[in-house]
Amino acid sequence: MGNNLPSLEVRQSSASLRGEHTHLRQLPVVSKYIDTSTCIGCKACEVACQEWNDLRTVATEQVGTYQTMPSLDANFWNLIKFHEQPLEGGGLAWLMRKDQCMHCNDPGCLRACPAPGAIVQYENGIVDVNPDLCIGCGLCATGCPFDVPRFSAETGKMSKCTLCVDRVQVGLEPACIKACPTGCLQFGTKSDMLQIGATRVKQLQENGFPNAALYDPPGVGGTGVVTVLAHGDHPEWYQLSKDPHIPWAVGITKSLLRPLGLVAVFGSVVGTFGHFLGYGPKEVPAPAGGAAAPAAPPTVRGAREDTVVGEHIVRHSLASRLIHWSVALFFFLTLLSGLPIWTPIFRGLAALFGGLAVCRWLHPLTGIAFTAATVVMVIYWMRDMRMKAGDWSWLGPRFIDYFRRRGEDDPDVGKYNGGQKIFFYLIALLAVALLLTGIVLWYPLSFDAALREVSWVLHDAGFLLFAVAIIGHIYLGTAAIPGTFKSMTRGTVSKDYARTHHPSWYRETTGAAARAGTPAAMPPAGPIGAGDKPPGR
Amino acid sequence: MTNGWVDIKNADVILAMGGNPAENHPVGFKWFMEARRTRNAKLVVVDPRFTRTAAVADLYAPIRPGADIAFLLGVMRYAIEKQRYHEDYVKLHTNAPFIIGDKFAFEDGLFSGFDAAKAEYAKTSWAYEPDKQTTGYETDPTLQHPRCVFQLLKKHVDRYTPEMVERICGTPRESFLKVAELVTSTGTAQRVGTITYALGWTQHSTAVQMIRAAAMLQLLLGNVGRPGGGVNAFRGHSNIQGATDTAGTFEILPGYLKTPSGPRQTLAQYYEDAVPTTLNKQAWASMNYWVNYPKFMVSLLKATYGAAATKDNEFGYSWLPKVDGNYSWLYIFDDMYRGTSTRAGGSEPGPEGFITFGMNPVGLGPNSKKMVAALSKLKWMVVVENVETETSIFWKAPRELEGKEPAAIPTEVYLLPAASFAEKDGTFTNSARWLQWKWKATDPPGKAKSDQEIVARLFLAVRDLYKKEGGKLPEPILNLSWSYPNPYQPDLGEVLKEMNGKALADVKDEKDPTKILRTAGQQVDGFAQLRDDGSTMCGNWLHSGVYTEAGNNAQRRVTADPTGLGMFHNWAFSWPANRRVMYNRASADADGKPWDPKRAGIQWNGQKWVGDVPDIKPDSPPGTYGAFIMLPEGVARLYAPGLNDGPFPEHYEAVEAPIDNPLHPKVTSNPVSKTFKNDIDRYGKKEDFPIVCTTYRLTEHFHYWTQHQAGGRLNELQPGFFVEIPEALAQQKGITNGSQVKVVSARGEIQGVAMVTKRLPTLKVDGKDVWQIGFPIHWGFAGAKNHAGPLANTLTPSAMDPNTWTPEYKAFLVRLEKV
DSSP, X not given: OOTTOTTXXXXXXXXXXXXXXXXXXXXXXXXXXXXGGGOOOOOHXXXXXXXXXXXXOOOOOOSSOSSSSSSOBTTBOOEEEEEEEEOTTSOEEEEEEEEOOOOBSSOHHHHHOOSTTTEEEETTSOEEEOTTTOOOOOHHHHHOTTOOOEEOTTTOOEEOXXXXXXHHTTXXXXXXXXXXXXXXXXXXXXXXXXXXXXXXXXXXXXXXXXXXXXXXXXXXXXXXXXXXETTTTOGGXXXXXXXXXXXXXXXXXXXXXXXXXXXXXXXXXXXXXXXXXXXXXXXXXXXXXXXXXOXXXXXXTTOOTXXXXXXXXXXXXXXXXXXXXXXXHHHHXXXXXXXXXXXXXXXXXXXXXXXXXXXXXXXXXXXXXHHHHHHHHHHHHGXXXXXXXXXXXXXXXXXXXXXXXOSOOOTTOOSSOHHXXXXXXXXXXXXXXXXXXXXXXXXXXXXXXXXHHHHHHHHHHHHHHHHHHHHHHHHIIIIISTTHHHHHHTSEEEHHHHHHHOHHHHHHHHOOOOOTTOOTTSOSSOOTTOOOOOTTO | OOSOTGGGGGOSEEEEESOOHHHHOTTTTHHHHXXXXXXXXXXXXXXXXXXXXXXXXXXXXXXXXXXXXXXXXXXXXXXXXTTOSOHHHHHHHBSTTBBXXXXXXXXXXXETTEETTTTEEOGGGGSBOBOSSSSSBOBOTTSOSTTBHHHHHHHHHTTOOHHHXXXXXXXXXXXXXXXXXXXHTTOSSSOOEEEEEOHHHHSSTTHHHHHHHHHHHHHHTTOTTSTTOSEEEOOSSTTHHHHHHTTOSTTEEGGGEEOOBTTOOSHHHHHHHHSOOOOOOSSSBOOOGGGGHXXXXXXXXXXXXXXXXXTTTGGGGGGSOOBOSOOOHHHHHHHHHHTEEOTTSSOEEOOSEEEEEXXXXXHHSSSHHHHHHHHTTOSEEEEEESSOOXXXXXXXXXXXXXXXXXXXXXXXXEEXXXXXXXXXXXXXXXXXOXXXXXXXXXXXXXXXXXXXXXXXXXXXXXXXXXXXHOOSSOHHHHTOOOOOSSTTSOOHHHHHHHHHOEESSOEEOSSOTTSEEEOTTOBOSSGGGOOSXXXXXXXXXXXXXXXXXXEXXXXXXXXXOTTSSSOOTTBXXXXXXXXXXXXXXXXXXXXXXXXXXXXXXXXXXXXXEEESOOSSOTTOOTTSBOSOTTSTTSSBOSSOTXXXXXXXXXXXXXXXXXSOOSSOTTSOBOTTOBOOOSTTOOOOOTTTOOEEEEEEOOTTOOTTTGGGOTTOHHHHHSOSOEEEEEHHHHHHHTOOTTSEEEEEETTEEXXXXXXXXXXXXOEEETTEEEOEEEEEOOOOTTSOGGGOOOOGGGSOXXXXXTTTOOBOOSOEEEEEEEO
C-alpha cells in the first residue's frame, strides 16, 4: 500500500538477494499499544480501519456472537476478538482483543514470500504489502504465526493491516488508534509503548491481576503491537499463541532446502561433467568381425516396438516417444515457471512467461499436465517395468559399479535394467507427490496450516530430488551412453546397442542367442530411464 | 448529570448501575478508564448482565432486573451500620436532622395516606413537623430524635440486610458485601465516589425511586456537589437533555417551569402552586432560589407573546394552555386506541390527528400491537423524519403485530422528509448539561427541510387560517412572537439568542438602582438579570448565559483548564450559569474549606467563593445560606415528601415479576404505578411466563436508525437481532448457539437468533432459580431489506412509573421456546 512512499527506507524486502538497508534514514521503530484491560470492544477501530483504507463492506450475519466476523478478511483488517472465559474461583472474564497484523520484527510472511518486493519491512518496523508485486501465492499466510494475511477474491492479492503506513510516515497515528475512545489504543515508538505497557502491567499486578503481562513475543523478535494482557499467563484466552515462532517450514525451505538444493542441482551438473571427463562416453564396442557401422536407422513411424528393422531394433514407437517428450516438455515448463518462485536467483526466468504473477498460475497448470503425462507414461510402460529378481540390487552396489563402469555385466538385462526401473518408479512417485503437495500450495487457504507446511517442504524437497534425478537422466541419455538419445528421437537402436546394453531384450527381439564372447568390461545396461516400451503394443 | 463527563476522572470509586456506559456511551466512557489509569479508581458494575462495562470493571455483581432499590437500600444500611457515612456532611448538607410529623407511617409496604380506590397517596401526612414557635420546622442536630429523618431512614433500611438483598436481588451475599464495602469507602472527606446510571434505572415502574435511592446514598456518603461525585444520568440521545430542558414533556414549560393546570387561571394562583415557601428553621437560612420563579415565568411569557404580553393582561398567562389531566404520550395513545378521552369527564372524543417529529412511537412504544392499533384509528398522521420509520408505515406492520388490512385503515399518512442532525446546525445539550454548537456538514437531500423550517411553515399557515377565518381562541396563535428575519426558516442562532434572553428596557441593579446592568436591547448575561416586570424576555431561563453580548458561548472551544479538574469553563456553555458541578457549595465544609483540597469544587477565600461557578450567592460568607439553594429547606433531601410514591424508596417488584415481594407479599408491586386496563394491555403471570426479560441497546447501532443504512458498515458489525440466553437455560431447552428461538410475553411473540452466553448468570431469588434473558431493541420492519428484524417492544408492557410515566421496558416476564 505504501510502497510508493519515498520517505520510508526499506529495512528488508521479500525474496531479495541482498539487503536494501542503507541505514541512511535511521528511524525509531514504531508500535501500537493495546491495553486489553481497558478495551470495551466498541469496534470504533474496526470502522476507522475500513474507512481510512477504503475497504468495502463485508457482508456478515448474526450467528450468536458480538464478534463482527469469525476472523480477519481481505477487506477487514482489524477485528476485535471476543471470548468468554470462566475464571478459577468463580467469576467471568469477557475478553476483547483487537486482532490485526502484528508487524513482527522478524516477519514470517516476508521470509516466506517468493515475490521480490511484495512484502517489505520499513526502517520503522512496519511490514507492508505491495499489491502490484504480490502474486497471490499464499505462502505469506503459511509463513505467518498469527494467521493474518488474507486474499481478496476480486484481486487475488494478499491484504492486511499496513499499520496505516501512509499516515504514520507523515506523522499521524494509525486510524484505529485515532478512533479509540477509551485510550486503550496508543501509538508511538516501541520503546515508549513498552514503557507505558510496563507501567500498566505493574498497576494491574497490584490490582488483583498478579499474572498481568505484556505480550511482545520474542519468538518473532518482538512485534509492532504490544498488548497488555490482564491474564498474561493465558494468551490463548485472547486467541494469541503462547510462544509464536515463524513456522518451521519457512526455515526448512528457505534456510535448508534452498542452499542444499542449489548445491545439489549445481553439484549434479558439475558431477556429470566430471563423470564424463573421467570415464568418457560408453561406446558400443565394434561387433566381432569388424563389420561396418550400420547404416543410418530407417524411419520407424508406425512400426511396432521390439521389432527388427534391418540392423536396428525399434525401441520406442512414435506414441511412446510423444509421451516421453510431453512429459519432458511439461516438466521443463513446470520447472522453469517454478524456479523463480523457489528462489530469486532464478527471478530472470519469470520473464520467459511474462512475469512472476503468470508463473503463479501457469506453474500449477503445467504441473498438472506434467503429472497427467507421467501417469499416461506409467500406464503405457508399466509392463516392461516389472521388477525382476536382480533389479533390486541396483539400489546398492550394482549402481556404484555401473557408475564406475566396473564389475560384471548382467546378461539377463531386458529392455530396461533395474536402475531404469527404479528411476521410473521414483519419478512416478515424485510426480504424484508434487501434484498432491502442489494442490495444497495452489489453494493454500483451503487447507490447514500444518498440511500447508508439510506440503511446502515436501514439494520443495521432491522437486529438488526430481531435478537431480533428471540431470542424471539427461546425462545418461545423451553424452554418457551414445545411441540412447536417438532411441527417443528416431525410435530405434542398433542391434549392437541392444546387444550391449539390453542383451536379454536383444535376444527376445532378434531370436539370437547371446554371444558368449561379450567383453567382460562391457557395461551391463543401457541408460537409466531412457524411455522404452513393452513389446506387443 | 449533576457533574460532567470529564469530572468522572476525579472519582475514587465509580458505581455503574442501571446503565452500560461502555456500550452506550463509549466516548464518555474514556473518563472511567482515565480514572482507573491515573488514580487507580475502582469501577464497580452491578447489572443483570455481564456487560461490556463489566468486562473492564474491577468488581461485578449480578442483580435481578428491577431489584436495584433493594440493593441500594442495602448499601445504605451497611453504611449506617458500619458507620461508613460522611457524618459531618450529612448533618450539614442534608435534611437528616429534620423531624417528621407523627402522622407519617410505613406499614406492610404502604406509606401513610394511601387511597386504594384511586391508587394514589395523599401526601399531607408525610410533612415535616411544624415548629410551634416559628413558621419553620423542628430539627434535631444530634440526629437522635426517633422521628428525625436520619432515624426514620435507619429504621426504613434496617430490613435490607445482606441476606434480604440476596433474597430479593439474587446477588450473592459476598458480592454484595464487596460492593457495599467499596462504595461506602467514599464516605469520608478524603475520598469521593460517583454513581452513573441510564435507562436501566429510568425505565421501571419504580424508576424515580431508584434514582432517589442513589441520590440518598450519595448524600449519606457526602458525594453530592463534589468533583468526582454526584449522581450522573447518561442520556439516551445526543440531545435528549436539551429536549427535556426545553419542555420535552407535557408537564413542564422550558426550564422546568410548571405547565399551568386547569384550576390555576391567574398568575397569582399559578405562583401559589409553583413558588415554594422558604423553610427557615435549620442552622442556615435557605436561599430558596425558586423565589425568583416569577422572573423566569414572566420573561418566558414575554419571549412567547412579545409586545402583546403586558402587565395588564398578566403577560398573556391566560393564553397558555392549562392541562386538565395526564397528557403523557402513552396516555394520548391510550385515548387514540379507545377513541375517547376520559380526562375531562369522559365525554371528549379521542384525538383524530397526530404529528410526530423525530419520534417513532411504533418502534419505541411498549406493546407495539397497541401502538399500531391506536394509529389505525386516526384520520390523519404527519410523520416528520429522515427515514421511513415503523410509524410512517405502520399500516405495513407484519402479521404478528395484528395490524388491519391497509384498506381497512382510515389513517391518511403524510411523511415530511426532514434534515438529519448533520444537515442542520444548532446545539446539542449533552448529559453534562453542556450546550455545544454544531455546524451543518452538508445540505439535506432532495426536498428535505430542517425541523425549524417545517415548524415555521406549519405555524405560519395555521396563523394565516386564524387571521382569515378567526376561531375560538385566536390570541395564542396571533400573538405568538415570531420576529425572525426569515420567518420561514428561523436562524437557530436567533432562536438561541431568544432562549438566552435580552433586556427590553434598561435593567437596573436590584441593590443599587442607579446602576444599569443591561441597556434595552442587550442580551442578558444570565438569569440573574431577568425581571418579573416585563423588562426582560427569556425563552429558557436555565439556558440563559448561552448567547450573551460576548457571542454564542455554545461555540466556545477553549481547552484551558486552570482547575485541573476537567471543568473547562471556556468550552461551550454549561447550564445553569456555566456551572460545571451542581450543588458545588456542598463540596466545602461549614467554614467554606473544601472537604478534599486536591479536589476543591469551590472554596471561600474570605471575600467570595472561588473555583467552579459557585452554586450559592458568590459573596455570601459560609453560614449564610444552605448549600441546596433550589430546595426550600436549603439542604438536600434524604427524605423527599414530594414524590408520588413515597418519601423513601421501597423495594417493589416490577409489574410483571417472577416472585411475590418477600418484604410484603400483599403489596408486591408499586401500589401507585400506572397500568392501562384495555384488553390489549395484557400483563403476564409468573406461572405462565417464568423467565425475566430485559431490553437494551448496542454500541454498534443508533436506536432504530442504523437498520436503515443499506450496505452501511455499522449493520455489518452487528448484523441482526438476537436473544441472549444463559448457557444452562439453553442446555435445558436444547437450544444451540445461533439457532432460532421464540420469545413470548403476554403481549406477543418474536423470533430470532439465540446467543448462548456465560454472561447471564442464573440467580437464586427468594429460594428459587430465576432465569433472565434479554435482547436489543434496534430492529423493526422498516429497515433496509436485509437489516429488518423483530420489534423488541412487541413484548414490553405498558406499565409506568407514577412520577414520569416512563414504561417498564427493563423488567418483564416471558416464556422461551426453541423453534
